[in-house]
Amino acid sequence: MSEIIDCLSPNFDERELPISILVLHYTGMQDAASAIARLRDPAAKVSCHYLVSEDGQVLRMVDEQKRAWHAGNSFWRGVTDINSASIGIEIVNPGHDWGYRPFPEPQIEALIPLVADIMDRHKITRGNVVGHSDVAPRRKQDPGELFPWARLAKLRLALPRPTKNLMDPNWTDGGFLLALERFGYDVSDSLAAVVAFQRRFRPELIDGEIDGECRALLLALLLPKPRGDD
Numbered sequence: 001m002s003e004i005i006d007c008l009s010p011n012f013d014e015r016e017l018p019i020s021i022l023v024l025h026y027t028g029m030q031d032a033a034s035a036i037a038r039l040r041d042p043a044a045k046v047s048c049h050y051l052v053s054e055d056g057q058v059l060r061m062v063d064e065q066k067r068a069w070h071a072g073n074s075f076w077r078g079v080t081d082i083n084s085a086s087i088g089i090e091i092v093n094p095g096h097d098w099g100y101r102p103f104p105e106p107q108i109e110a111l112i113p114l115v116a117d118i119m120d121r122h123k124i125t126r127g128n129v130v131g132h133s134d135v136a137p138r139r140k141q142d143p144g145e146l147f148p149w150a151r152l153a154k155l156r157l158a159l160p161r162p163t164k165n166l167m168d169p170n171w172t173d174g175g176f177l178l179a180l181e182r183f184g185y186d187v188s189d190s191l192a193a194v195v196a197f198q199r200r201f202r203p204e205l206i207d208g209e210i211d212g213e214c215r216a217l218l219l220a221l222l223l224p225k226p227r228g229d230d
Helices: 032-039 105-122 149-154 173-183 190-201 212-222
Strands: 004-006 012-014 021-026 050-052 058-060 066-068 086-091 129-131
Touching: 021 105, 032 050, 050 105, 086 105, 105 149, 129 190, 173 190, 173 212, 190 212
Parallel strands: 004 058, 021 086, 021 129, 050 086
Antiparallel strands: 012 066, 050 058
């Protein structure tokens, strides 16, 4: 794993929940220096535990035992204080507002062992490795459709996109949303929830439409898995 450099932020407080979730973000700013400055600015009231630059440098900004302020108003699998229950990693990328682009190889090569180490130490399941858009679908798009979730999934660091024995359960739209909520999403804004699901599990077509492929993917994700493999 890459050497981790301390670049500490004052923006944190105490956790109230055990760590069970890992949230991946992109910085969504024009460059790394701007993102780091904001994450260390007391007035901004935002932070993260780690930041991974495009050249693969890893910064530690908040101690893992503390509650970093990275997720905001978010929800996942019944948890409403995501900051208390999670570790947040910011991945330097200008994002959709500043010229969204693929994540470079040195960055992903540094991110993968960091994610693996965090998951191992805190016993975080693959189903709880999520994007900011998964936990805050009404507000966020990151890390976005270009993030290589499939690569993490091959290493058992995220849930894979189902590819086998896909069957359309022919749920109504309401049935799909109930199933999506069961899987973990906040569905209070149904369109945003569907878009977030597609961005994660069908990034080649993000149209907000509940179709047979979406229903089949979600059904496969909900099917029973071996113990400890969710």
